[in-house]
Amino acid sequence: MIKKISIVGVPMDLGQMRRGVDMGPSAIRYAGVVERLEKLGYEIKDIGDIEIGAADRGHDSSNNLRNLKAVAEGNERLAKKIDGIIQQNRFPLVLGGDHSIAIGTLAGVAKHYKELGVIWYDAHGDLNTADTSPSGNIHGMPLAASLGYGHPSLTEIGKYSPKIKPENVVVIGARDLDDGEKEFIKENNIKVYTMHEIDRLGMAQVMEQTIDYLKNRTDGVHLSLDLDGLDPNDAPGVGTPVLGGISYRESHLAMEMLAESHLITSAEFVEINPILDRENQTAKVAVALMGSLFGEKLL
Incomplete structure (x- = not known):
């Protein structure tokens, strides 16, 4: 793994309706992410936050896409920033913000790889489009948009589409999928480890299979980790x-195994909402998981 990391915050809360997730990047910084990673021997450059515009006024309900213009513009800015980080041969570490920011992250990352793999660590599939979304919230659409499905303002960020291929995606931790997403997964043959598989196989085998699946078919792997992938008791x-999620310890094991695999070339940690948190617990969990991802060991 590259020993130089650039951290970029994306205070985006327009991809959904609950205020507060825009404070996620600040909460993660407050939880000591820079100090944690520097202690592991990384050179850290925190380049601050992407500017996010205001919520769309006169929301056009006809397209079932909440705050489309502001979300798209924020993601365009993020994509350019990520592109620049990779050009400097640095590892991009993105702090969210809601999960709609993955559209911009992947737009910036994928242009540097022929076969980018994605590990989507999440309770949700985020495979909706305007046609299938019950809510119109764009944070439920970033994986679909990155695969080339959805509104052109989202799919064409970075001026190319698709960013990734369905056969290079692995979803881990799914337990709340909309009907349209279930159809999408079946039609595109996307590899998904639901909580059923995690319970049945154990996290070690799930991660072994994921790593084996991706290592020979990809030339880089992006980790998109939504903290709601973990059980709400832990995050x-x-x-x-969503109740019944991945445990804190299982998540550490997953990150430790990814560290040992040397597969991960970019990462984002999203959906931390300090207003809904207890004493910054979820941000502390995110930082601890980043520690494991970047090689921290118990002994």
């Missing part, structure tokens, strides 16, 4: 908590 400060 309470998220906007869309």
Whole structure:
């Protein structure tokens, strides 16, 4: 893994309706992310936050896409920033913000790889489009948009589409999928480890299979980790908590195994909402998981 990391915050809360997730990057910094990673021997450059515009006025309900213009513009800015980080041969570490920011992250990352793999660590599939979304919230659409499905303002960020291929995606931790997403997964044959598989196989085998699946077919792997992938008891400060999630310790094991694999070339940690949190617990969990991802060991 590259020993130089650039951290960029994306205070985006327009991809959904609950205020507060825009404070996620600040909460993660306050939880000591820079100090944690510097202690592991990384050179850290925190380049601050992407500017996010105001919510769309006179929201056009006809397209079922909440705050489309502001979300798209924020993601365009993020994509350019990520592109620049990779050109400097630095590892991009993105702090969210809601999960709609993955559209910009992947737009900036994928242009540097022929076969970018994605690990989507999340309770949700985020595979909706305007046609299938019950809410119109864009944070439920970033994986679909990155695969080339959805409104052109989202799919064409970075001026190319698609960013990734369905066969290079692995979803881990899914337990709340809309009907349209279930159809999408089946039609595109996307590899998904639901909580059923995690319970049945154990996290070690899920990660072994994921690593084996991706290592020979990809030339880089992006980790998109939504804190609601974890159980709400361990990560309470998220906007869309779903009971029965991945445990804190299972998540550390997953990150430790990814560290040992040397597969991960970019990462984002999203959906931390300090307003819904308890004493910044969820941000502290995120930082601890980053520690494991970047090689921190118990002994």
